[in-house]
């Protein structure tokens with residue numbers, strides 16, 4: 001099968017020089033060659049016959065996704081995130097499959113396409129529901145449980161378990177962190193006020209417990225029973241989040257405008273397209289680039305690895321390349337892959353990774369260094 005690799009010059013210390021890697025064929029054959037993903041953008045089957053190979057209803061979705069979810073889970077780092085595009089019912093159908101494979105729900109973004117999306121699409125006499133003008137994009141993180149002699153524990157329970165095991169009273173966590181009462185209240189509480197301690201605070205707790213806790217249970221705050229987790233390692237276990245002010249989990253914008261859509265291939269893009277004309281969309285599922293950019297920006301930094309297993313026109317990867325990330329994308333339809341390749345080439349040629357790199361705070365670079373693929 002065909003491959004196409006972008007050619008950007010290597011960034012110092014950031015691993016592979018490729019801006020993108022497009023595989024034309026079944027992604028099942030590409031997964032093993034791709035490096036550990038920082039994030040995965042899935043825009044696969046919807047159960048609406050949206051492309052050749054899509055299922056005809058939500059019933060077939062679990063089996064459609066199963067091998068992919070298994071591959072993603074096997075490749076993921078504890079800090080890997082997953083974005084899942086789908087209809088509401090499509091996502092609800094595959095959610096248990098994701099949970100079964102260690103993915104933990106974070107949030108749902110709803111794309112509200114607005115009333116314009118209804119026009120001409122709905123016969124109010126025949127449907128018995130409100131017209132659907134939305135899609136969802138759902139964020140998952142890896143479920144993080146720590147193996148202990150007392151069984152696997154979620155992070156929140158483990159932090160308190162380690163502190164209690166050291167024999168130190170809870171309030172001394174404040175002294176350990178150099179704060180008045182915030183450490184006990186935030187990091188060792190078991191209620192919803194709990195916070196994931198930043199690396200610096202984690203290390204303070206760990207150092208204090210190991211220096212002043214009971215000698216019998218040493219080491220405290222260790223994942224392998226031998227070494228104590230450092231601040232860097234701790235931060236590297238968590239997914240990145242680059243906050244974008246002004247954005248909520250509801251994204252309003254109409255479907256793609258005419259000039260944004262790729263057209264004119266005269267191919268049947270999906271089983272439900274009968275007679276394509278020059279004005280027909282090349283792909284029915286092309287996503288807005290600005291949305292893909294938001295997803296990529298939120299959870300990755302320049303140089304990070306973005307997987308897009310169901311490429312279509314590779315909108316997620318085009319966004320990733322434009323933002324200086326490394327995209328790994330597959331598309332099994334040769335016609336779509338050809339269009340995707342051209343988009344990727346242009347994105348690579350016009351990207352300005354230096355500008356993106358400059359926008360990243362130095363603190364994030366330190367964290368990125370601890371999260372590189374093994």
Ligand SMILES: C[S@@+](CC[C@H](N)C(=O)[O-])C[C@H]1O[C@@H](n2cnc3c(N)ncnc32)[C@H](O)[C@@H]1O
Nearest residue numbers: 026027043285286287310312313314315331332
């Ligand atoms: C919903 S579309 C993706 C659209 C894309 N997000 C965009 O903006 O253009 C899904 C695509 O995945 C492709 N696909 C489905 N299964 C695949 C597989 N196993 N390997 C590679 N591509 C696959 C389909 O051919 C289809 O083009």
